[in-house]
Amino acid sequence: MTEAVQNVSQPQIQVENLNLWYGEKQALKNVSMQIPKNSVTALIGPSGCGKSTFIRCLNRMNDLIKDCRIEGRVLTEGKDIYGPDIDVVDLRKKVGMVFQKPNPFPMSIYDNVAYGPRIHGAHRKDLNGIVEEALHSAAIWNEISDRLKSPALSLSGGQQQRLCIARTLAVKPKIILFDEPTSALDPISTSRIEDLIINLKKDYTIVIVTHNMQQAARISDYTGFFLMGELIEFGQTRQIFQNPREKSTEDYITGRFG
């Protein structure tokens, strides 16, 4: 661990000795990490290195996978999210997730954003405000404010992904996980989403998995490099990219493999 990270007084997420198996195969080996509040933390590494598996541990999406076994602790606000008194459904309200492929529901734009709050019991009269605010925060309001009732699937890929971000914001999480959110998008849509992520960090703690090292360098404050299920190196993004401690980190970011 670098000093920079240790100095952060209260991490938003603290991962301790996380191990994960898919059946017999170990996919994460003893991963520990402290993710600071109101920052963007990027997770990089070659395909199959465990970075997506890791991020899905943070909102317990791996619970859905059969034969998946997890050991270790993941603390947010001092509580282990794998502890016995944790309600997974409540946890996921606090830890939102945006996926690789834009995946709005087959409903109207409005209903997509209102979906979460509605189910969580938001008042009818508050709903319009919540939807508008979320769409503003996701930087898509100006493009679609005149057609909230049209189907979400009629939007372009980049717009759909920002709609998915708005849908996540509407639930008012504290942490947002992005699992390669721009890998299915064109460069212009990608840069919009990158700007958006940088903006969001004032209010949220952000963890992003990315294949794209330039993206990690552009938007993140901290970077973790994964290789074969291990967290090889974690630190401030500048340090990781300019002065990596590990040979394999350097090899990866200079494009020697991966």
Added chain:
Amino acid sequence: MFNAKISEKIAFVLLGLSALAVVGFVIIILGYIIFNGYSAINIAFLTEMPRLMMTEGGIYPAIVGTIYLIIGSMIIALPMGIMAAIYLNEYAGESRTTWIIEMAINNLAGTPSVVFGLFGLALFVKYFGFGSSLLSSSLTLALLILPVIIRSTEEALITVPKEYRESSLALGVSKWQTIRHVVLPAAIPGIITGSVLSIGRVAGETAPILFTGVAYFLPRLPDSIYSQFMALPYHLFVLATAGTNIEKTRPIQYGTALVLLLIVLGLNLVAVLIRRHYRNKLKI
């Protein structure tokens, strides 16, 4: 090269002829029934009781009986089938028990309808004491179509993209709420298709109701779920094989067949429209 071309031509001709033959048979059967039956159909035929030992008059009680059967068996089988399918597909996971249940459903789907009839007679008519009645017949037909409804609902659920479930769960929405608000609406077109297939079966089946409640002739409509009833397919059978004057009732027979056909086709059409409505709502 030459051989490949020839075999291509032969295959094309054979396949084309098969398709043509199938379409041809359908057209011939439909045409024959329509041609012979349309002259029998008029308002009186559809709204009057049979008269003079069923050699004259209408088929009103048989139409009503068939419609009651469709409604009755659907009320029982649809909720049960859909709920069972949701359980099997979304909750049960893969275990020995699930495997046995799936096997049982497959076997149920392949069981001859006459066996269902006997079963209904033993269980509903005798054991439960519902008697020979609309209720017993509806229950028997419900069992008959249950596997069809479970299967098609399961297939519809499987085609709902995993991404919908994941993104709903990731919003802190519970599993059941996800199923109710995202998965089921997306699966509705497929579920409707399955239900319609089974409506066709309910309208057309004879053996199961023969044992459990259909009447040879009734001068009135069923007045409760414990009444006997008339139904179109059995009425047709009676007129054509056991009637008092088979030759004389020939037009009524074709008319009955045509009405049965129209009911089934009409329901199919309604289902296609409903399905299209939902598809349009879901897609762009």
